[in-house]
Amino acid sequence: MQKVLVAGLLLLVGLVGILAWYYFDMNQEDDQIRIGVTIYQMEDPFIAQIPLYIEKIAKEHEKADGVRIYVDTVDATGNQNLQNDQVVQFLERDFDVLCVNMVDRTAAGSIIDKAKQANVPVVFFNREPVAEDMQRWDKLYYVCSLASESGVLEGNIVVDAYRAQPERWDKNGDGKLQYVLLEGEQGHQDSLIRTEVTIKTITDAGIPLEKLDGDTADWQRAQVGVMMAQWLETYGDEIELIISNNDNMALGAIDTYQEAGITELPMIVGIDAIAPALDAVEAGTLTGTVLNDAKGQAQAIFDLAYGLAQGQDPVEQHEILENRYVWIPHQPVTKENVKEIRKFLQ
Known part of the structure; x- marks a missing residue:
């Protein structure tokens, strides 16, 4: 009888622990900043660097600010329809902000309409939507370097x-x-x-x-x-x-x-x-x-996304923001300065 009581008590304690963990986790999820990133094609070695930098920067901010930041990166594999579906999934999962590297830069309208309806800001990067699309909403931003x-x-x-x-x-x-x-x-x-x-x-x-x-x-x-x-x-x-x-x-x-x-x-x-x-x-x-500074672009993308997720006005937060566009400068690389560039990118 004592064994049964002990087993029952242990089971009850376990259930209480699970429920407490679940409740705590759900509350933590409410405080979590969710950033959804969709990439046109991860086989592109330059593009593939950007989400890696974003995730690294996010982890540094988690430690520094004590804020939970979840970055979910998905690969559209060169398929615009797949990317549209990925955006829908991010919105259905209540992500705070979207970071989109378009498969087809002329097809941003559908993504913008969905994000606007859900009131979720979008930071486009590397593949610039046409100017007419960028003017459709005041919560659209673009990060890249001038070609x-x-x-x-x-x-x-x-x-x-x-x-x-x-x-x-x-x-x-x-x-x-x-x-x-x-x-x-x-x-x-x-x-x-x-x-x-x-x-x-x-x-x-x-x-x-x-x-x-x-x-x-x-x-x-x-x-x-x-x-x-x-x-x-x-x-x-x-x-x-x-x-x-x-x-x-x-x-x-x-x-x-x-x-x-x-x-x-x-x-x-x-x-x-x-x-x-x-x-x-x-x-x-x-x-x-x-x-083409992937690290600098990632920093700008994250800074915009992080601020937008917290309801900040990026215009007030970012001096380099010009009409909702952020341009990251290039640098020439030759044998004379290649070692310095390596250090810069670490």
């Missing part, structure tokens, strides 16, 4: 390298650089602007260019292989410069040369400063890249 600035810096890397060693890069001695172009994505605003501004920067500096070929590779390293192999077969040593809209594709070009056993590479430039690109800059296979 034109990256184009200027990428062009200047080419200019500086050419002026330092013109005979090295102008292999045929005709006074101009024959180049091929690796474009990121058809219709993507950053791809178009980076291409135009990079080329203009080089030619404005008095260095003539001659385009041999170009194509889109959707920012992907693997997609560059086939086209680059064809260009190498067609043009060979005629290729003196490879302009890439991002590092991932530039690395794909380097892969092609190395697989062909060619050690003397043309000038190759990219944008983003992802870790493998920094390795390539140090190795001398990548002439230079441009820091």
Whole structure:
């Protein structure tokens, strides 16, 4: 009888403990800040850095402020319909703020309508919704870096390298650089602007260019292989410069040369400063890249999301906010400063 009573008492204590834990957890959930992040495609190595930084920053704030912060990151795998569903799920789960890296920048309207109806602010990043969509509600924000600035810096890397060693890069001695172009994505605003501004920067500096070929590779390293192999077969040593809209594709070009056993590479430039690109800059296979500051963007995204979740007015909290847009500056990266950039990104 005593054993039965003890067992019953233990069971009762256990049940009370479970209920107390559940009640405490539910109350804690009420105090928890919930940030939903949806990424266009986690296979993109630059984009993949941003949610990692956001989660790291959130943990630091939890310790410093004693506030529970839950960051849920999901991958839309390049599917806009899937991303729309992910947004609906975040809203149904009462998330406080959404951070959205659009699959299709022209398709933001549906997400905006759903968020507005639920009165949940949205911080878009990296893929800029069209201006008309951004004007549809005053709780929409955008964080990125100016594509034109990256184009200027990428062009200047080419200019500086050419002026330092013109005979090295102008292999045929005709006074101009024959180049091929690796474009990121058809219709993507950053791809178009980076291409135009990079080329203009080089030619404005008095260095003539001659385009041999170009194509889109959707920012992907693997997609560059086939086209680059064809260009190498067609043009060979005629290729003196490879302009890439991002590092991932530039690395794909380097892969092609190395697989062909060619050690003397043309000038190759990219944008983003992802870790493998920094390795390539140090190795001398990548002439230079441009820091597209994922860490700085993540900080701005989190700061906006954190403030919005607490009902703050971002205009009062963020000096760099301009008409609900935040622009994070770029930095050029060459062999001279690559080690400093590595430290900065840690």
